[in-house]
Amino acid sequence: MYKRVSGTKDILPEDIINWQGIEEICRKTFRLYNYSEIRTPLIEDSALFNRSLGQTTEIIQKQMFIFNNKDESYALRPEGTASIVRAYIENNLDKSSRFLKFYYMGPMFRLERPQKGRLRQFNHIGCEAIGSYDAYLDTEVIALSDALLSRIGVKDAKIKINTLGCAADKAALAEKLRNELEPCAELLCEECRKRLKTNVLRILDCKTESCRKIVQGLRNNKQEYLCNDCRNHFDEVKKGLDSLKIKYTLDHNLVRGLDYYTQTVFEITHDSLGAQDAIGAGGRYNNLVKELGGPDLGAIGFAFGMERLMLSLKTKINLEENKLIYIVTLGKEAMLSGAQALEILRKNNIAADMDYEKKSVKGAMRRASDLNARYALIIGDDELKKGILTLKDMQKGTQTETTLDNLIKEMKC
Numbered sequence: 001m002y003k004r005v006s007g008t009k010d011i012l013p014e015d016i017i018n019w020q021g022i023e024e025i026c027r028k029t030f031r032l033y034n035y036s037e038i039r040t041p042l043i044e045d046s047a048l049f050n051r052s053l054g055q056t057t058e059i060i061q062k063q064m065f066i067f068n069n070k071d072e073s074y075a076l077r078p079e080g081t082a083s084i085v086r087a088y089i090e091n092n093l094d095k096s097s098r099f100l101k102f103y104y105m106g107p108m109f110r111l112e113r114p115q116k117g118r119l120r121q122f123n124h125i126g127c128e129a130i131g132s133y134d135a136y137l138d139t140e141v142i143a144l145s146d147a148l149l150s151r152i153g154v155k156d157a158k159i160k161i162n163t164l165g166c167a168a169d170k171a172a173l174a175e176k177l178r179n180e181l182e183p184c185a186e187l188l189c190e191e192c193r194k195r196l197k198t199n200v201l202r203i204l205d206c207k208t209e210s211c212r213k214i215v216q217g218l219r220n221n222k223q224e225y226l227c228n229d230c231r232n233h234f235d236e237v238k239k240g241l242d243s244l245k246i247k248y249t250l251d252h253n254l255v256r257g258l259d260y261y262t263q264t265v266f267e268i269t270h271d272s273l274g275a276q277d278a279i280g281a282g283g284r285y286n287n288l289v290k291e292l293g294g295p296d297l298g299a300i301g302f303a304f305g306m307e308r309l310m311l312s313l314k315t316k317i318n319l320e321e322n323k324l325i326y327i328v329t330l331g332k333e334a335m336l337s338g339a340q341a342l343e344i345l346r347k348n349n350i351a352a353d354m355d356y357e358k359k360s361v362k363g364a365m366r367r368a369s370d371l372n373a374r375y376a377l378i379i380g381d382d383e384l385k386k387g388i389l390t391l392k393d394m395q396k397g398t399q400t401e402t403t404l405d406n407l408i409k410e411m412k413c
C-alpha cells in the first residue's frame, strides 16, 4: 500500500468546509483592505532564496527542497515573500504605482522534521504591501492579521511585536550580544554555539531552557541600539495599534528566523498548538526590494500557516445555509425521473444529489441527514402516477407534496 510522503497531509472532505471557509473569509477581508491576489510559481531559482532569506538561516542551511537540472538549481518555494518581491521587480509593477498591496494563498515546502503543526508541505495565507515606509502601514498590516483571525473565529490568539531596527541597529545589537554571550558559550545549546558565529540574534528566541535562562539574564537593553528614526517608527506603530485597540505584547527577544527583516517584526501564537505555537508571523523588510535588484522601497507583510489556523479553530465555519436537496427514488422509472429532476435543479443553481447506491428509503433518508441536506425529495410509484413529488423538510421533519416548479420557486426566494 502506498502512503503519503512524511510531512504531507491529505485534506479530506470533512476538513474542506473549514478550509474553504477560511480561504473565502480571507479573500473577502483582503479585498476590503484593498489587497489584490498574486500567484507565483511553486519553483524558483534557488539563488532567489539564498539571497533573500540569508545564508545562515535554518531554511537555507537545511530545509530547502532543491533539484538540479544541468547547470540550473531550482527550489520548491519555502515561503512567499521573496517570490512576490521577485515578481514585483520582474514584471515592473512599480511602474504603474510604486505602492501595491498583494495577498496570496498556496503551498510552501520545507524539509523539516515533521511533528504536530510542522509539515514539509504546508500552506500560507499571507500578504505583502510594497512601496511604503510609513509606520501606519505596519499598524494596518498587524490590524489586518487580527481582523482575519476574528473573522475566521480563532479565539485567544496572542500578538507579540518587536523592532529589530535598521541594518545598522541590527549589526550594533549583534556585536554587543556576541561580546556578552561569548564568555558563556559553553552553556549555550549546540545550535546556539553555531549561531554565536553565524546569526547571533537568533539566540534571543531559542526555545532551549538553558539558552532562555542566559538570554533572560542579559544586562543589555535591546532598545538601546535603536537609532532615533527606528525608535520613532516603532513608537508610531504602537500608537497606531493602541488607537485601534489592538491587543499586543512587547517581546524584545522576538527576532524571527529570516534575515530580511528590519524594524517591526511580529508573531501570532495560539496555546492550543503545543511546541509549534506560531499561527502566523511577519514584519518589515525595507532592504529586500533593493537587494533583489529593484528600487529602494519599504515593505511589510505576514503569513499565516493554514494548517495551524485549522488546528486552532475549534468551531465549524458556516458561511451559508446548506441547501442541498437529496433525491430518494424507489424503482427504475423513478430513478430516471430523479436524474431529470437533478439536471433541472442544478440548471437552476440549486445544489442537488441523488442516492446512487439503491439504499432502502430509511437508509437513503439517513444519508440525506448525514449530508445535512435541507430537503429530501422522494419519488416513488405514487408520485410518478400523480405527477407530484414528496418533499421532506429535514430540519422540521414535516412532509408535503409539491411540484418541481414550486420547489425551484421556493428555493430561489
Ligand code: HAM
Residues within 6 Å of the ligand: 078, 079, 080, 081, 110, 112, 117, 118, 119, 120, 121, 122, 123, 124, 126, 127, 128, 278, 279, 280, 281, 282, 283, 284, 300, 301, 302, 303, 304, 305, 306, 307, 308
Ligand atoms: P514564517 O514564520 O517562516 O514566515 O512562516 C509563517 C507561518 O507559516 C508560521 O507562523 C507558521 O504558522 C507557518 N509555518 C511555517 N513553517 C511551517 C511548517 N513547516 N509547517 C506548518 N506550518 C508552518 C514567513 O514565511 C514569512 N514569509 C512571513 C512574511 C510575509 N514576512 C513578511 N511577509
